[in-house]
Amino acid sequence: MSAxxxxxxxxxIGGGAVRELPALLRELGSVRPLLVTDPGMVELGHAxxxxxxxxxxxxxxxxxxxxxxxPSSASIERGVDAFARDxxxxxxxxxxxxxxxxxxxxxxxxxxxxxxxDYAVPNDVESSGIPLIAIPTTAGTGSEATRFTVxxxxxxxxxxxxxxxxxxxxxxxxxxEFTLTAPARLTADTGIDALTHAIEAYVSxxxxxxxxxLALAAMSHLAGNLDRACSTPSDRDAREAMMLGxxxxxxxxxxxxxxxxxxxxxxxxxxxxxxHGLSNAMLLPAVTRFSAAAAPERYARCCVAMGWCGPDTPAxxxxxxxxxxxEALNRRLEVPGPEAFGIVREQWFAHLESMAAQAEASGxxxxxxxxxxxxxxxxxxxxxxxxx
Numbered sequence: 001m002s003a004x005x006x007x008x009x010x011x012x013i014g015g016g017a018v019r020e021l022p023a024l025l026r027e028l029g030s031v032r033p034l035l036v037t038d039p040g041m042v043e044l045g046h047a048x049x050x051x052x053x054x055x056x057x058x059x060x061x062x063x064x065x066x067x068x069x070x071p072s073s074a075s076i077e078r079g080v081d082a083f084a085r086d087x088x089x090x091x092x093x094x095x096x097x098x099x100x101x102x103x104x105x106x107x108x109x110x111x112x113x114x115x116x117x118d119y120a121v122p123n124d125v126e127s128s129g130i131p132l133i134a135i136p137t138t139a140g141t142g143s144e145a146t147r148f149t150v151x152x153x154x155x156x157x158x159x160x161x162x163x164x165x166x167x168x169x170x171x172x173x174x175x176x177e178f179t180l181t182a183p184a185r186l187t188a189d190t191g192i193d194a195l196t197h198a199i200e201a202y203v204s205x206x207x208x209x210x211x212x213x214l215a216l217a218a219m220s221h222l223a224g225n226l227d228r229a230c231s232t233p234s235d236r237d238a239r240e241a242m243m244l245g246x247x248x249x250x251x252x253x254x255x256x257x258x259x260x261x262x263x264x265x266x267x268x269x270x271x272x273x274x275x276h277g278l279s280n281a282m283l284l285p286a287v288t289r290f291s292a293a294a295a296p297e298r299y300a301r302c303c304v305a306m307g308w309c310g311p312d313t314p315a316x317x318x319x320x321x322x323x324x325x326x327e328a329l330n331r332r333l334e335v336p337g338p339e340a341f342g343i344v345r346e347q348w349f350a351h352l353e354s355m356a357a358q359a360e361a362s363g364x365x366x367x368x369x370x371x372x373x374x375x376x377x378x379x380x381x382x383x384x385x386x387x388x
Contacts, residue, residue, distance in 0.1 A: 142250015
């Protein structure tokens, strides 16, 4: 069976790569881009750096920074209004996954019209629109290389997965130097997000030899450097490896899809405002334990790729090492469970059924090696509630 592979037409990667932004814009035929970013990037000075690069190249500078940490359909509509105020011909996304996801959605709505819900799965938006250059500032989502975006419906509070070639950036600039200012908590959460992408891409029912190689390489880079990047933020080698691994994981899951962890994670983020990477981390050990017996050899190879067992380790021992390794990683990185995060117990348990229904509707659990029933997802949500 063949596999369809979709990637950005260009990826510029390495320290200082952001300086190549004007050349990329010229190649795309853009003379008036809109920079989409977030307040944090403005405060850190990253937005000013990009604006200065554009100004020095003789390009006009306009910035929309009113994006949200968990992008909502209302915030996307504000971005569409900003895009409509001038004759912009391209978008530049600067920030973490939220800013990049926002820019993707702004581009699709500005070009095609309608509402964000019109583009949620099971719809596929294949026609291209406004060109987008994505510049990630975290080593996590891989959104710069994916054909997905996740937007919360402002009315229903449902996290909507949107997919299709229209959401794939035309180009990406992957410059690890942006991550040198990322604090430990953000580094940890985004790093586990990227690791989850790589694991789920590898065990997905839609995996292919192309995505397998990317996923395994990503796991090696990420698991081997996440602790160093958190403990020593200035470790440039660790930061560069994390950025490379996150991008590889993004390319892998964009073409193989994510699975049960992401399907169950999205409702947690939407309902309780848990950062996406953190909600993935809460679920990853329990979901891996639930799923591993359905694809033991695949999960065993994940353990080998992460350096947590040897290549000759029998599969049962490798699976045990993988699950214990994920639990130990969460402990080292101080990942809280839902209760420790501060979610009210009554609210968590009142939403179990609706969270399971939303997870199932996203389609991601159907890619899992072991496809769960709603009842099994409710049991998994119950299991992770009190995790430290």
